[in-house]
Amino acid sequence: MQFSFRHSLQLRIFISMIILVVLAASLLVIITTYHYKKEAEKFHEDKLERKENAIRSHIEYIKRTTTYPVKTERLDLIFKEKIYEIQDIHNTSINIFDLKGNLIKSSRASFYKDSSETRIEQNILDSLANSSTKKFIKTFNENNQQYKSSYTYLLDNYFKPIGILNLAYVEDDDFIEKEYKDFLNLLFTVNIVVFIFAIILALFLTKFITKFLSQISQKIKSTSLDKQNPKINLKKAGSELKPLITAYNDMIDQLEESAQKLAQSEREEAWQLMARQVAHEIKNPLTPMRLSVQSFKYQFQKKSLTKDDVDEFADTMVQQIDTLSTIASAFSDFAKMSVDHNEVIELNSSIKIALDIFKGENIFYCPSHQNIFVKIDRAQLVRIVTNLIKNALQAIEEVENPKIDIEIIDNETTATIQIKDNGVGIPEDIVDRIFEPQFTTKSSGMGLGLSMVKKIVDNHNGSIQVESEINTFTTFKITLPKTQKQ
Secondary structure, eight states, rough: OOOOOTTTTHHHHHEEEEHHHHHHHHHEEEHHHHHHHHHHHHHHHHHHHHHHHHHOOOOOOOOOOOOOSSSGGGGOOOOOTTTHHHHHHTTEEEEEEEEEEEEESSSOOSSTTTTOOOBBOHHHHHHHHHOHHHHHHHEEEEEEEEEEEEEEEETTTSSSSEEEEEEEEOOHHHHHHHHHHHHHHHHHHHHHHHHHHHHHHHHHHHHTTTTTHHHHHHHHHHHOOTTTOOOOOTTOOOOTHHHHHHHHHHHHHHHHHHHHHHHHHHHHHHHHHHHHHHHHHHHHHHHHHHHHHHHHHHHHHOOOOOOHHHHHHHHHHHHHHHHHHHHHHHHHHHHHOTTTTTTTHHHHHHHHHHHGGGGTSSSSOOOOOOOOOEOOHHHHHHHHHHHHHHHHHHTTTSSSSSEEEEEEEEOOEEEEEEEEEEEEOOOOTEEEGGSSOOOOOOOOOOOOOOHHHHHHHHTTTEEEEEEEEEETTEEEEEEEBBOOOO
16 A cells, blocks of 8 residues: 555545654654753762762861871872772772872772873863862763763862862763663553554544545435435534535535426426427328318218218228327327236247237247246237337338348346347437437337337336347347246
């Protein structure tokens, strides 16, 4: 997984929170380390100062009790034996120098390993002389061990400098280091617990924060004009998301209003088209009927009617009345195609029965080898087959060696009725419109046959497809879901 800002908002918030926790933990470790170093320095300075104060008090006691004059040239005699006593009591190496920095007396030959200093450096003497506290501390490392060396003046009974006292102090950080490591271990454990808790909390918070955004996204994806779209509840949404949710809910209201207006407009347009079509189809037979009545009336007034004239008039009227009846029946069948009489039927035998009325019409039927059961109104199945066969017969009227092949194809969960002819075909530019109501390429008829077929198939959860090539073939495929025999 690549963590980039191209990922979802939830992931970006989650990563940001985890980064903040890691940065906070890192900052805490840095501050703690810095604090411990400062504390260690202060600890050693305080310890050295306490030790120095204790030694100076001891030295003052020696000066008060000595029988020698408290002078620079007598310091080696005053501390001849006492310097070792001070070292043993205070566990610190002691060096005494004169005011020029020359070594007078030391508690040991070298107060730190490999040191052979017998004179104080001039820069130390200058720093000590210029110090307001008359004290100088030097810090240095030797053999991976840190040392502190303090320099202060030794005073006589009249507070006049007579020498320089040097104390060597080894910084033993074992105890502080142990405390520091123990604290780091504890801090590491706490950080791990906090990190795990932060992950859980971040997951919860990011899910909560993006909950309504995800909901809005899903709602928008599922929004459709042909169904009622639910709104989003505002009660638990944050103030930042309320404007977005309010805008979405307003959009849903406007969408539903637009859908209702569109549906109403489509219904009105459909009825208007239907009314015009009905009026047009009815006018066709009314014109010859009107002419026949006028002719009959004229001949009746002239008293020139014969039996043949009456028979012709009657035949014309009956023919036109049948045309009107056919128009009414076609529109009635298209307007209401009930599926209330569905039954489980065996497809192969039902198709064979529907084809019996077309015997001798170059129709070749190939049923499936297995019995196939579908749930459909038998009369409507016959209507589908009859309509498609009639269209195929019209398509092969002027074709040499006309042929219509009907095949039943058994699929896993569906069955397909395939009707193929070698007729004139359907032009490519109109093949997508042949199932539209009122669309026809014939000089007669109302263009409702294929539209009726599609409506029947759709009502039974099926599908219809057409493939055609000009002057070669046309194939209709009706697919219906199979069912179990009852």
